[in-house]
Amino acid sequence: MDSLEFSHLHGGYDTQQIFKDLNLNLPKGAFIALTGPNGSGKSTLLKFIYKHLKPSEGKVLVEGKNVANFTQKELAKHLGFVAQNGKLDYAFSVREAVSMGRYAYDGEDNLHTIEQAIVECDIEHLKDKLVTELSGGELQRVLLARALCQQGKLLLLDEPVNHLDVKHQRSIMELLCRLVEKGYTVVCVLHDLLLVQIYSQIALVLQKGSVVAYGPTQTVLTEKLLQEVYDIQAHQVYDPTLDRMLWLPTYKVSSS
Numbered sequence: 001m002d003s004l005e006f007s008h009l010h011g012g013y014d015t016q017q018i019f020k021d022l023n024l025n026l027p028k029g030a031f032i033a034l035t036g037p038n039g040s041g042k043s044t045l046l047k048f049i050y051k052h053l054k055p056s057e058g059k060v061l062v063e064g065k066n067v068a069n070f071t072q073k074e075l076a077k078h079l080g081f082v083a084q085n086g087k088l089d090y091a092f093s094v095r096e097a098v099s100m101g102r103y104a105y106d107g108e109d110n111l112h113t114i115e116q117a118i119v120e121c122d123i124e125h126l127k128d129k130l131v132t133e134l135s136g137g138e139l140q141r142v143l144l145a146r147a148l149c150q151q152g153k154l155l156l157l158d159e160p161v162n163h164l165d166v167k168h169q170r171s172i173m174e175l176l177c178r179l180v181e182k183g184y185t186v187v188c189v190l191h192d193l194l195l196v197q198i199y200s201q202i203a204l205v206l207q208k209g210s211v212v213a214y215g216p217t218q219t220v221l222t223e224k225l226l227q228e229v230y231d232i233q234a235h236q237v238y239d240p241t242l243d244r245m246l247w248l249p250t251y252k253v254s255s256s
């Protein structure tokens with residue numbers, strides 16, 4: 001069974017229809033990068049999955065079940081979501097904020113799961129700090145730990161490494177890969193094409209609410225696609241550590 005399916009999905013906002021008859025099956029246990037230019041519909045697509053938006057027609061299925069039929073608690077046990085530039089406005093401690101990820105579980109195995117998520121996201125040293133006093137990158141890791149506590153096998157992340165330094169970018173991306181190895185499905189909005197190429201197995205490229213490319217990342221990203229979707233020239237370079245070619249934008253820097 002696919003972990004996530006969009007079936008004849010139509011919808012968007014009162015002012016603007018974004019998706020028209022979207023049909024797609026995303027496989028279980030894969031790292032799926034959701035990419036595309038600004039305003040192409042990436043965050044909107046996630047909103048249909050976590051029921052922030054309701055389709056005007058069609059449906060979203062998680063593990064074969066229409067999300068419209070899940071209660072919020074059931075959905076929380078199936079999927080975790082880390083928002084873009086997520087904010088926590090109240091002065092909770094980091095530990096309290098992470099423990100909120102357990103709200104659907106009525107006390108089952110809370111302590112162990114919370115501690116494990118705190119260790120995995122490398123925020124042990126922040127446990128007693130207030131979330132209102134964290135840097136953007138620290139907060140992002142707290143929000144990921146909270147989502148991990150939900151123990152859903154589907155993780156949705158909207159640009160999760162935007163605020164992170166290079167070391168923490170790498171550690172979060174590697175953590176996501178380890179989760180995929182354990183059977184999680186990760187759907188991750190990423191703008192950075194290098195991260196897309198290095199970490200994702202499948203790329204889904206959106207443009208103006210349409211799927212312009214979908215499939216194994218290494219075959220999806222091509223010079224033609226980058227030109228057509230982003231209007232950029234690109235070239236390939238060999239990465240000796242990965243032992244493969246990677247696409248890079250071709251920069252033109254004036255010498256004067």
Ligand SMILES: Nc1ncnc2c1ncn2[C@@H]1O[C@H](COP(=O)(O)OP(=O)(O)OP(=O)(O)O)[C@@H](O)[C@H]1O
Nearest residue numbers: 013015016018036037038039040041042043044045
């Ligand atoms: N709450 C809203 N009400 C009306 N229109 C919206 C709303 N949120 C987004 N949009 C519009 O929907 C379209 C898709 O937006 P969306 O945020 O999904 O794009 P995105 O691909 O995630 O963009 P970005 O890369 O800039 O984050 C855009 O034209 C945007 O202006």
